[in-house]
Amino acid sequence: MDNQKPSSGGTFKKFIIALVAIVILALGITGVVYYLRWFGPNVTDKQEYLYIHSEAGFNDVYQTIREQGIVKDTTTFLWAAHNMNYVGRVKPGKYRLKEGMSNRKLINMLASGAQEPVDLKFRGLRLKTQFAGYISKQIEPDSVAIISLLDSAKFVEQYGFTTENVYTMFMPNTYQMYWNTTSEQFFKRMYKEYENFWTPARKQLAAAINLTPIQVSILASVVDAEALHDDEMPTIAGLYLNRLKRGIKMEADPTVIFATGDFTIKRVLNKYLSTPSPYNTYRNTGLPPGPIMMPSVNAVKAVLNYKQHNYIYMCAKEDFSGYHNFATNVAEHMANAHRFQQALNERGIKK
Incomplete structure (x- = not known):
């Protein structure tokens, strides 16, 4: 039998098929690579937020992303950032990161300034x-x-x-x-x-007690420092307003503590009462020049809606409940103070 040689046509056909297969494979690989660069998960779970400062440029952002391990593949992020023109569109802010975010989604968020409040x-x-x-x-x-x-x-x-x-x-x-x-x-x-x-209605309430909104807040800071319980605030506010109206010094212990700057003091002794300071209401008549703490909204409202009474003295209750005994005269107040001082002594609270 004669050996038959394959026809040149058959060889060419196989070549074409192989070439097409290679091209399809190459296109497939290119597509996968393209997809991963743009849409593949790249953000890690190492950081919850990315902070971009106001003066930061792209290089600063890129350095932060690398140093904090925000993305798994910094090369594809850099490629995507350049291709999406993010380099010149950096916006400062606090950006929430989600694990698995793609380069495209991350860069769109950063470039649009879609930060989290x-x-x-x-x-x-x-x-x-x-x-x-x-x-x-x-x-x-x-x-x-x-x-x-x-x-x-x-x-x-x-x-x-x-x-x-x-x-x-x-x-x-x-x-x-x-x-x-x-x-x-x-x-x-x-x-x-x-x-x-400070609505017109609240300003009107302040004017009714001859105080400006600023003065109301200063008084409220003293009330807030005195009151452990919000329901007692209107009574305490009324007491200090009574003293202010009569020209009596406020003599508020929290102002003495503020004047000393020693906030560990638990018992205001006589030696503290002479502390030289415009905030010491044992030495100065009227309100201190500023608040002794940031007053709560409830304390401000308590001053504006104070409780009317005749009390001008107060002393912490001897049961350490956080409430106070109130008095209209010195004798009654001294009796209240004696009970409280005795309770302090029994508990070994000396200063």
């Missing part, structure tokens, strides 16, 4: 420095930037405050704002909330 809560902070430190942990400005404005007479004057009473502008609540809010924007927002609180 911050729920900023504050209340009961005693000092401006504490307040500045707390706020700086919630939004971008540091505590130095915030305290510098609180202590700037020129800056706070534009809002009608002094550096001593500006703390009354901040009404404790929960406020939603963006992380990259500047310190100036923060103050502007807080003043807007302050104005919203």
Whole structure:
């Protein structure tokens, strides 16, 4: 038998088939690579948020992403960022990360500035420095930037405050704002909330007791420091208003503690009462020049809606319930004070 050689036509056909298969495979691989670069999961679970500072450029963002392990493949992220023109569209903010986000979804979020708002809560902070430190942990400005404005007479004057009473502008609540809010924007927002609180009706209530809104808040800070229970606030507010109307010194122990700066004091002894300070209401008549703490909204309302009575003295109850014994005369007050001092001695509380 003669050996038959394969026809040249058959060989060419096999070549074409093989070539097509290779092209399809190559296209398939290219498609997979393309898909993974754009749509494949790339964000890790190592960070909950990506913070981009106001002065940051793309290189800063990229460095943060690499250092914090935010994406699994930084090369594909970099490729996608350039192809989506994100390099020139960096926007500051606090961005929530979700594990498995693709490069495309991540970059779209960052480039559009779709950051997550911050729920900023504050209340009961005693000092401006504490307040500045707390706020700086919630939004971008540091505590130095915030305290510098609180202590700037020129800056706070534009809002009608002094550096001593500006703390009354901040009404404790929960406020939603963006992380990259500047310190100036923060103050502007807080003043807007302050104005919203001080409605014409509330201003009228303040005027009825011959106090300005600022003075109401200063008095409220003393009431808040005295009252452990909110239901007693209107009675305490009425007592201090009685003393102010009669020109009697307030003689509020919390103002003495504030004047000393020693907030570990549990028993206000006679030696503390002579502390030289405009905040010491045992030495000075009238309200202190500023609040001794950030008053709660309930304390402010308690001053505006104070309870009318004839009390001018108060002393903590000897049962340590947090409530007070009230009196209209010195003799009654001295008896109340004696019982409380005896209870302190029995518990070994000396200072």
